Amino acid sequence: MAGHSNGCKFSQRMALEASDLVAGVACHSGYLMMDLDENEGPPYSPVAIAEVHGMDDTAVPYPPSVTPQYDYAGARPNMRMWADLAGCEPATDTNYSDVDSGEPYTFTEYSAGCAASTGYLLVSLPGVGHEPYPPSLYPGPVETHVPTTQLVWNFVKQFRLVDRPPRSPPSSPPTSPPAYHHPV
Numbered sequence: 001m002a003g004h005s006n007g008c009k010f011s012q013r014m015a016l017e018a019s020d021l022v023a024g025v026a027c028h029s030g031y032l033m034m035d036l037d038e039n040e041g042p043p044y045s046p047v048a049i050a051e052v053h054g055m056d057d058t059a060v061p062y063p064p065s066v067t068p069q070y071d072y073a074g075a076r077p078n079m080r081m082w083a084d085l086a087g088c089e090p091a092t093d094t095n096y097s098d099v100d101s102g103e104p105y106t107f108t109e110y111s112a113g114c115a116a117s118t119g120y121l122l123v124s125l126p127g128v129g130h131e132p133y134p135p136s137l138y139p140g141p142v143e144t145h146v147p148t149t150q151l152v153w154n155f156v157k158q159f160r161l162v163d164r165p166p167r168s169p170p171s172s173p174p175t176s177p178p179a180y181h182h183p184v
Contacts, residue, residue, distance in 0.1 A: 054128030
């Protein structure tokens with residue numbers, strides 16, 4: 001599953017609430033915007049997640065922050081939360097430079113000790129805002145030349161849905177739509 005900004009938030013929510021249907025998430029500029037105890041889906045099974053986040057993103061801030069509308073978890077704490085759910089050991093940070101542009105980026109990867117068929121990757125881009133895409137994929141102002149979609153795809157494509165029981169149909173149809181809770 002993939003998404004950008006709100007799509008990334010939704011992809012991560014889908015990973016939480018329908019983990020039996022999602023093998024992995026590869027997304028940009030977003031993180032889970034709900035408390036784990038709000039999960040109304042079946043019990044959670046760990047799902048691989050890779051996220052790209054510009055460290056200068058002002059729309060969905062990279063560091064933890066609070067605004068009048070939202071309490072933003074921050075990119076690193078969000079990825080740590082997912083890794084904790086899967087029992088992963090502490091992350092390793094590896095710094096890279098793009099071969100063509102020389103632009104720096106960091107992989108924060110959780111893989112040791114994680115539940116089977118999972119791993120977690122945060123790609124952090126210094127000096128990049130909310131649109132962390134190379135010019136071939138994004139028609140707006142170029143914020144990076146790092147091939148971010150290829151990086152997350154290379155990570156998440158290695159994970160598959162395995163040994164997960166099929167989803168059981170609900171015993172009765174819902175009588176009303178589920179309530180939506182805005183994080184505050």
